[in-house]
Amino acid sequence: MHSPSTSRSGGPNELLVEIVETLEACGLEDDSYQLHEYVDPGALEQLIASADENITVQFTVEGIPLDVSPDGVDVIIEDESQSVGE
Template structure:
């Protein structure tokens, strides 16, 4: 299923509005990168589920849609190299894993 950035943003905005969060209370581009999220959902297939929080509302995004969850997002682990919070671990080649957003090289199981 193709996930367009525009459809994803509209889905997130409508979901947040249903929770009483007005459009002028946040800027999605400052909360996360909508284009990167859309690419992740599109390329990851049915196995990818992204949990994010916008203004205190916990959301789950998949290539099938966005919905509110009662599960609070887990606290972000700290990077073992620099101590900054790690939002994701990016794998560009099989043996190389990079913490995001700091860019430090880390073990692949950091977020497990």
């Protein structure tokens, strides 16, 4: 299950701003991490912008799992009702 996302209009670096804003909304301060240590921001932006198909890239920053797609940035929320082995 994913949290609601915010759609992007596709401006330069808007994806990166949305990632930072999403992390801040989760309580992570922007000076507590370096995004480039978790993902190549330029490559991520190019990949999302040039994808012909629906693509999703998932990565975790300081324990916050993110799902990035052309539709926006979502925080991945584990479904606690499912347990291993079901």
